[in-house]
Amino acid sequence: MSKLKTPSAPAALGPLILGLRDSKLILAGEMTHWMIRAPTLETGIALAALAQVELGHAQMLNAVHANEFSGEGKRAKRVVFGDEITHPAALPFVPRTKSWPEMVALMCLWDSALASLLEALAASSYTPLHNTIGKMCEEEASHWIFARGAAADLMARDGRVPEALTEACRALIPRVQRWFETIGDLSRLRREGLVPDTVPMARYASRLGPMLEDMKLAWRAPAAAGA
Amino acid sequence: MTLTQERYEVFARRKQLDPLQHLGGVMATNPELAYAFAVNTFDEEKWQDVAVVPRRHIFSLTPVVG
Numbered sequence: 001m002s003k004l005k006t007p008s009a010p011a012a013l014g015p016l017i018l019g020l021r022d023s024k025l026i027l028a029g030e031m032t033h034w035m036i037r038a039p040t041l042e043t044g045i046a047l048a049a050l051a052q053v054e055l056g057h058a059q060m061l062n063a064v065h066a067n068e069f070s071g072e073g074k075r076a077k078r079v080v081f082g083d084e085i086t087h088p089a090a091l092p093f094v095p096r097t098k099s100w101p102e103m104v105a106l107m108c109l110w111d112s113a114l115a116s117l118l119e120a121l122a123a124s125s126y127t128p129l130h131n132t133i134g135k136m137c138e139e140e141a142s143h144w145i146f147a148r149g150a151a152a153d154l155m156a157r158d159g160r161v162p163e164a165l166t167e168a169c170r171a172l173i174p175r176v177q178r179w180f181e182t183i184g185d186l187s188r189l190r191r192e193g194l195v196p197d198t199v200p201m202a203r204y205a206s207r208l209g210p211m212l213e214d215m216k217l218a219w220r221a222p223a224a225a226g227a
Numbered sequence: 228m229t230l231t232q233e234r235y236e237v238f239a240r241r242k243q244l245d246p247l248q249h250l251g252g253v254m255a256t257n258p259e260l261a262y263a264f265a266v267n268t269f270d271e272e273k274w275q276d277v278a279v280v281p282r283r284h285i286f287s288l289t290p291v292v293g
Contacts, residue, residue, distance in 0.1 A: 042253060042264040049267040142266055149259025156256065157230050 013126060013194060014069035015087070016184030021061035021079065022090035023114055023179070027106070028054035029081055033096060034103050046146055053143070055079070057136050068128050089182040092175055101154055101161065105168035107147035109176045109208065115140040116204035117183065120195045144207065151211060166215040173212075173219045234282045235261035239274040247278065 031051035038044040058079045066076030085094050093110065097103045118140065122133040154165045180186070189195040212219050232254040238247040250269045255261035261279040269277070 042255070042268065043260075046263045046267045049270070142263065145259050146263035149255070149257050149261075149263055153230065153256045153260055 012185055012189050012192065013129075014065060016121075016189070017061050017065045017069065019087040019089045019183040020114060020117065021058050021065065022085045022087040023093065023110075023183075024054050024058040024061060025079055025081070025083060026085060026090055026093045027111055027114070028052075028058060030097055030103060030106060032081070034100070037100075039100060043150070050143055050146065053139050055081075057139070060132050060136065064129065064132055087183075089179045089184075092178065099164065099168070101164040102168040102172075104147065104150045104154055104165060105172050107143065108151050108211065109169060109172045110179070111140075111147060112144055112204060112207055113176050113179060115144065116201055116207075117180075119203065120186075120201065124189075124195055125193045148211070155214070166217065169212060169215060170217055173217065177220070230256050232256050235265070235279040236282055236285065237261075237265040237269055237277065237279055239269065239272075239277045241272060242275055245275070247276070252282070253279070 028051045031047045031054060035044050035047045035051060038047055062076060062079045066072040066074075070076065085091055093106075097106055115137065118133050119137050121129050122137050124130070151165060155162045186195060208219075233256075234252045234254055235258070236252050237250045239250055240247050250265075253261050253264040253268060255264055258279060258281070261281075262277065265279050266274075266277050
């Protein structure tokens with residue numbers, strides 16, 4: 001196992017890993033909720049697969065924390081639905097989405113925010129994260145395709161559906177920005193070389209920017225993350 | 228809601244040098260959703276590549292059946 005480059009790394013990274021774990025657990029719960037309420041059977045099947053992946057990621061992050069930070073190792077409890085969400089960045093996302101446009105907005109804005117942060121950690125100088133989080137990033141790629149497709153589907157519909165998605169995104173933007181600000185001290189992690197580059201955050205901006213501009217929504221890239 | 232679904236044909240290969248094989252079709256309103264539906268519907272194998280093509284883009288001298 002590689003040694004930490006800075007002695008403060010566990011203190012800075014540990015809560016971040018827990019925040020990502022809690023966020024993944026909430027997302028998995030949301031996907032499971034919408035699995036049987038999705039607009040089409042195929043969408044429900046896709047959500048079931050995505051939920052399984054998100055829950056798996058929560059387990060993996062839990063194991064990373066147990067092995068690298070808390071010292072619990074294999075004694076750590078497995079993550080299950082219904083576990084108490086404790087991380088302050090994840091807590092505002094506990095209330096369930098109330099409509100399909102809200103869920104699509106959540107996948108577009110928040111799931112991709114998680115993916116961007118994981119991409120940053122996969123490039124971290126803290127090598128124990130590389131393999132585990134690298135695999136997660138590979139699996140996240142198809143999540144964005146699904147979210148973008150679901151958003152395009154809603155935006156092409158008649159009536160108030162596109163407006164509902166726009167409103168859901170508008171309401172979510174400040175919550176996601178707050179999530180970036182509270183998930184961890186990203187600027188410190190960057191200074192210490194633990195989150196070394198800004199490319200993943202720039203990718204988040206380039207992913208979402210065009211979609212939000214189409215919706216005439218103003219937003220700022222997550223500055224705390226260095227974008 | 229007047230948005231219409233269309234059929235996408237799904238192709239995949241197991242390994243990089245394998246030829247693409249036709250797996251079947253999915254109905255979707257756009258290519259991204261078609262891809263997401265395809266990878267989660269035809270998940271009996273771990274495919275190296277999955278591709279979707281709108282059926283209307285397949286040209287044939289004889290009508291495409293199925």
